[in-house]
Amino acid sequence: MYRKLLLLLIVPLLLAACGGGASNTASPGNEYGVSPASDAPAAPAAATAPPASAANSGLQRVTMALPFIPNVQFAAFYVAAEKGYYRDAGLDVAFDYNFETDVVQRTAQGTVEFAMAGATSVLLARQQGLPVKTVGTIYQSFPVVFFSKASNNVTTVADLKGKTVGIPGRFGDSYYALLATLYANDMQESDLTVQEIGFTQAEAVLQDKVQVATGYAMNEPVLLREQGQQINAIRVADSFPLASNGIIASEQLISENPDLVRRFVQASLRGLADTLADPDEAFQLSLKQIPEARLGDPKLQRTVLQESLPYWQNDKTTANGLGYTDVESWTKTEQFMRETKQQTGEPLLRQAVDVNTAFTNEFIK
Secondary structure: OHHHHHHHOOOOOHHHOOOOOOOOOOOOOOOOOOOOOOOOOOOOOOOOEOOOOOOOOOOEEEEEEEOOOOOHHHHHHHHHHHOOHHHHOOEEEEEEEOOHHHHHHHHHHOOOOEEEEOHHHHHHHHHOOOOEEEEEEOOOOOOEEEEEEHHHOOOOHHHHOOOEEEEOOOOHHHHHHHHHHHHHOOOOHHHOEEEEOOOOHHHHHHOOOOOEEEEEOOOHHHHHHHOOOOEEEEEHHHOOOOOOOEEEEEHHHHHHOHHHHHHHHHHHHHHHHHHHHOHHHHHHHHHOOOOHHHHOOHHHHHHHHHHHHHHHOOHHHHHHOOOOOOHHHHHHHHHHHHHOEOOOOOEOOOOOOOHHHOEOOOOOO
16 A cells, blocks of 8 residues: 555645745755755656647747646646647647746746746745746645644644644745744744655655645645545645745746737636536546556546645636736735745745736736
């Protein structure tokens, strides 16, 4: 069972996005190389996938860089490709897979047109002078949770006190989740015991190496439930509105070719809308973009997609449209990142970043 568990752990997304910190040392999956965790374990990267419409002439070729291997959590983009929405927009889209460190840097440099990255990545990038901007938010709720066996009776943030909490390392979304939860609930790290366990959260909880761990709601908790475990999960988003992942582009591309940005965003959001409306169809279409060797357990992957859906829409997207970026969550995220000290004593953001320059809603309608 443990062997199967470790194999199935290759499930997270973009969201395997990890990063943040004060140094300039690159680390796997992190946000453009500002993580102090240079010894973090490497995650597998995938080669560039050929665009589905490569044989078509008269289409503008662009690259969408995704921060993990092919995965159902990128369903919106796969659906847009498979249903011809990119082609209808005059685009020939190639998907490229790598670490979030890499995709943000390449977007800023202009070697790829678009990428998927977190709001924390964008804020940290802009602090370092990398001119990237979110042009459409996909994850409306920050998807990290604290998960534990139900027998440990950890159902509220207060229950974390005195517990051993496992995190991959002091970098990335799981680390931000911990810091934001402590920040929002007036708690200190000394109120609990934090262990750096690498990307072994599910196994560590299963084997009682830690009582609680951080992970993505659609990843480790789903995996453990599929193994027959009763799991409790505490949503970080219920404690603090951390801004999350979306489509990013460089300021240069936005300025010089706004029509291209609009066409790509609009086609992607059509794919997202179809995914939300018919997840079964979206799953089948996504499988055409995912190599069989990387698919793993189809039943588990279908559950992963289902668990992702609630994070892609909320009341604000109903009012403002899919892809909407909420200035309030970005403002609070930027403030949290300036005010929260890491173990090193350094804040996540060393200086203020103007959130109004870090995203735009002009392309979602």
